[in-house]
Amino acid sequence: MFGRVVDQFGKPVPHTLVEMWQANAGGRYRHRNDNYLAPLDPSFGGVGRCLTDDQGWYRFRTIKPGPYPWPNDPNSWRPSHIHVSVMGPAISTRLITQMYFEGDPLIPLCPIVNTLKDPDAVETMIGRLDMAHSNPMDCLAYRFDLVVRGELQTYFENQ
Ligand SMILES: [Fe+2]
DSSP states (O other): OEEEEEOTTSOBOTTOEEEEEEOOTTSOOSSTTOOOSSOOOTTOOOEEEEEOOTTSEEEOOOOOOOOEEETTSTTEEEOSEEEEEEEOSSTTOEEEEEEEETTOTTGGGOTTGGGOOOHHHHHTTEEEEOGGGSBTTTBOOEEOOEEOSSTTOOOOTTO
């Protein structure tokens, strides 16, 4: 996944901290409270952090997380997603969101996604497949820009 952190005018936010955490390919987190039946992957931690560059770009090389069941009802599933935190316009602002993967049929079925009444807010949380930035015979790329404020702001769950 990769993208740009920008303000409401599209101006890049350079040298800001972006962090991510996610389940492994089987949908399991490396966390003591996660008892899902999928095995842990000994080669995968599930967390990362980096600073945006001069132009606000960030990039993580990772694996696509699997969906996992959510105990909302007996057959609720979270779509594949990557949790993302970004430091916003003020140093004290930590903004937290999730990136979903474009085209995932679980997105509209997700009880967490459906707590958002605004479909535009959901759209801001969808990473877009970007074939131009994929590495042939190696990995796909999903672009996920983070807009830290303004009308087109990414939906942040802690605001
Ligand atoms: Fe999650």
